[in-house]
Amino acid sequence: MATLGLGCVRLCTGLMGRRAAPSVRSLRYLCGMTVSQIDEEVAKLLQLKAQLGGDDGKHTFVLKTAKGTRDYNPKQMAIREKVFNTIISCFKRHGAETIDTPVFELKETLTGKYGEDSKLIYDLKDQGGELLSLRYDLTVPFARYLAMNKITNIKRYHIAKVYRRDNPAMTRGRYREFYQCDFDIAGQYDPMIPDAECLKIVYEILSELDLGDFHIKVNDRRILDGMFAVCGVPDEKFRTICSTVDKLDKMPWEDVKNEMVKEKGLSEEVADQIGEYVSMQGGMNLAEKLLQDPKLSQNKQACAGLTDMKQLFSFLQLFQVTDKVVFDLSLARGLDYYTGVIYEAVLCQTLQAPTPAPAEQNGAVSGDEGGVSVGSVAGGGRYDGLVGMFDPKGRKVPCVGVSIGIERIFSIMEQKAELSAEKVRTTETQVLVASAQKNLLEERLKLTAELWNEGIKAEVLYKKNPKLLTQLQHCEETGIPLVAILGEQELKEGVVKLRNVATREEVDVSRAELVEEIKKRTSDS
Amino acid sequence: MATLGLGCVRLCTGLMGRRAAPSVRSLRYLCGMTVSQIDEEVAKLLQLKAQLGGDDGKHTFVLKTAKGTRDYNPKQMAIREKVFNTIISCFKRHGAETIDTPVFELKETLTGKYGEDSKLIYDLKDQGGELLSLRYDLTVPFARYLAMNKITNIKRYHIAKVYRRDNPAMTRGRYREFYQCDFDIAGQYDPMIPDAECLKIVYEILSELDLGDFHIKVNDRRILDGMFAVCGVPDEKFRTICSTVDKLDKMPWEDVKNEMVKEKGLSEEVADQIGEYVSMQGGMNLAEKLLQDPKLSQNKQACAGLTDMKQLFSFLQLFQVTDKVVFDLSLARGLDYYTGVIYEAVLCQTLQAPTPAPAEQNGAVSGDEGGVSVGSVAGGGRYDGLVGMFDPKGRKVPCVGVSIGIERIFSIMEQKAELSAEKVRTTETQVLVASAQKNLLEERLKLTAELWNEGIKAEVLYKKNPKLLTQLQHCEETGIPLVAILGEQELKEGVVKLRNVATREEVDVSRAELVEEIKKRTSDS
Secondary structure: OOHHHHHHHHHHHHOOOOOOHHHHHHHHHHHOOOHHHHHHHHHHHHHHHHHHOOOOOOOOOOOOOOOOOOOEOHHHHHHHHHHHHHHHHHHHHOOOEEOEOOOEEEHHHHOOOOHHHHHHOOEEOOOOOOOEEEOOOOHHHHHHHHHHOOOOOEEEEEEEEEEOOOOOEHHHOEOOEEEEEEEEEEOOOOOOHHHHHHHHHHHHHHHHHOOOOEEEEEEEHHHHHHHHHHHOOOHHHHHHHHHHHHHHHOOOHHHHHHHHHHHOOOOHHHHHHHHHHHOOEEOHHHHHHHHOOOOHHHOHHHHHHHHHHHHHHHHHHHOOOHHHEEEEOOOOOOOOOOOOEEEEEEEOOOOOOOOOOOOOOOOOOOOOOOOOOOOEEEEEEEOOOHHHHHOOOOOOOOEEEEEEEHHHHHHHHHHHHHHOOOOOOOOOOOEEEEEOOOOOHHHHHHHHHHHHHOOOOEEEOOOOOOOHHHHHHHHHHHOOOEEEEEOHHHHHHOEEEEEEOOOOOEEEEEHHHHHHHHHHHOOOO | OOHHHHHHHHHHHHOOOOOOHHHHHHHHHHHOOOHHHHHHHHHHHHHHHHHHOOOOOOOOOOOOOOOOOOOEOHHHHHHHHHHHHHHHHHHHHOOOEEOEOOOEEEHHHHOOOOHHHHHHOOEEOOOOOOOEEEOOOOHHHHHHHHHHOOOOOEEEEEEEEEEOOOOOEHHHOEOOEEEEEEEEEEOOOOOOHHHHHHHHHHHHHHHHHOOOOEEEEEEEHHHHHHHHHHHOOOHHHHHHHHHHHHHHHOOOHHHHHHHHHHHOOOOHHHHHHHHHHHOOEEOHHHHHHHHOOOOHHHOHHHHHHHHHHHHHHHHHHHOOOHHHEEEEOOOOOOOOOOOOEEEEEEEOOOOOOOOOOOOOOOOOOOOOOOOOOOOEEEEEEEOOOHHHHHOOOOOOOOEEEEEEEHHHHHHHHHHHHHHOOOOOOOOOOOEEEEEOOOOOHHHHHHHHHHHHHOOOOEEEOOOOOOOHHHHHHHHHHHOOOEEEEEOHHHHHHOEEEEEEOOOOOEEEEEHHHHHHHHHHHOOOO
């Protein structure tokens, strides 16, 4: 921590009472710190204070999760499980295996892979061993895995959390710990076939999750580089101008142009030429048109990219997904490692007020029309050089993949669940073993164990003599559909009273037939 | 890093050539470092060297995962998925919900919960925000979650990775990053009912995973404390003597006694009295016997523990699991937070040569007979004070839970899979779309997409004109049971040749009936 920072926070905390926030804010300009920096410093000091025992001599904890992270409660987990099942089913339908890698890598493994974003990597403290960092994505660990195990072809998925010390915006689904669902195809294959499958997968998943309309932007790093070359951008500025173009989905063209000219030193003319290209959107036709473009057609890189783009669209037609795919020259993507096709899927609806999906929209997708964009929910591309960076002899393994960003999808699904009348169940319990009479705990436990042993999902309240009402309420609260009620009479007759919680109907079922009856009644739930 | 350490390693690396290991070892006594410390320093320096560009000007990477961690390849993942499914099914059968918490917590959340083990916690580097640590287990985050959300009763499971900077022994399934599968019941209930369910769960899971014979040791912290009191151990030494007793599963009694007397300052007589108690094993009878013990019966704590132990065994009888449960007074468990019943499950087989499970062993389990112990695979107990440590007003939420340690179970399952003749499939692909003729790529892709759209798990090779043999070999290698073969003739007739890979039988199936036919043939796979 910088001395200035500490000094400032000392000043701030000195002034802090129960409602200290306004004082802290009014001081921030004095210190030159942002509100977010102050919040972090305050949290840190409160931690230290708590460790020292707090002011009343008792341990006072800051009862929170780390900044930018959250817990998932059971309801959120039920939704998460549903989303994951849809995604995993799709990955398996496409024949993918799965792997897992550690949550941290040697720091050096991540170095030089993420360009400007490297500053967002979480490092572990040097506790006297190797220097480690939390993974920033699943792609670099995948490339490290391929190189380390000398694997030259594989189709794998990997679903796991990644870590970025970014400024969180949790209401918009942006966290410092978040899931990525990655599908990648590594291997030397004929052009654009695996690339087209990745886009088909995005199309399938976003359709099945029923999140409303979406579109998938496609471009190619070679087309971008060719475009920069013919517009007169110096070679060494390709990557940085690429980063600026990438901001077009958040900033108007005027601001982007401004950055190119004033910050990155391009001439107005060069910037305007880029501006003409990056406003172009279309499909196969656009690729054909640009192959005739007097300038672009002179650039080898651009021609290779455009020829592949045509090929890609022909496969996408076979896969019947062209209604959602746009060839968009403004798509750039931030990461350094892409070498060919790149893509990004965007939902066409607001997060705050989800609208139902338009019934059937089979026409071409045109820009952001038809809804306000909530930002990208999937992205990826081809990275033919990354594995070679890890291989001692530089052997390349061509790769293409896609990463589904789950947090925004969760946010939308959560909102949908809240608006929906249907209650989200967080358990799968089929039956509660209950009693209306006292002193039947042992009989309840015995029957419950019998049901468990037969594979029935059963619960029993952990009380000696619970009231029947309490037991029925537990069923209604958690959605348990059946109650198996035991009483002296039922025990004598060797039966159980099976009650349907919703209809309140009760029938006597013999102990021998109970399991079958429960299975029958809950088979479609 | 200590100055001495760095100086030493500088010396070592100065002498290092390609085969430097022997030189490093011969120097270690000079520096007073252990081999393991040196290994870590060397790895660190090699990383730094690689970052600086290496000696030949090219980037030379240390291509490895962090110490004590590993990747899971697709085969290992298939086994892991199977184990998780068994465990999750059991947790769901018992009506549990699930939650998730972030991989790191505020450092302070973990402080003071793990006793001597706290030194094994991974800290994150202070990058100018909160002080964070990787979670050490799932129990403390669970307690933090309950207090933070003011939850007073819940039955939840949580399966996630935890992190310990321990000395790894990876061949024995001991890692620095490993999975825990936790099931916990929080809430104020009648005595021993949730506790008994936790033991039932361990019994069900270890039986279903079919790992051979096992037994579950049970004890109670109150019995241990009462025993220490009546033997004359001073109050302030209870926890440290408890840690020493905990070593009885790894050390003979003589060494444990030695530690008590020479290191912890007990008298020989006191140690011998403890020795008598901790050699006792049994079931409900032992609890009854000890309730009559002239000394123990005078201690309130011990009596409460023994009465509960009797109650526990009566519930375990109803659950029919007493054949594997032993009341063992030597069981102590390391963690600070336990307050009542504690337990630990141990497999009775060696890791190197798994023996088949004994047909039916219904008698009482006596010690480690019947096999060499591979150590604990599950453990847990009651911790009624932990949530209160997080609550600002100290409100307690009684909790009991169990944690299944998965890595040793994986090791055993992996060995079983290797010994077994059956091949582990890593994909679920039902059919490969193939062709014997050239120029049918587009037709193959079209059919594949049709199958995907119908929910069939299908693959196609990413080559324009693959050889039929290559396509069939891919099926044999990956276990795909069916091939759908397209040719000019088939296209003309509107059929597909469906080939059974194992039997080599081929039949023509009309395109309209293909999906149904594939589903029918693969319904039980």
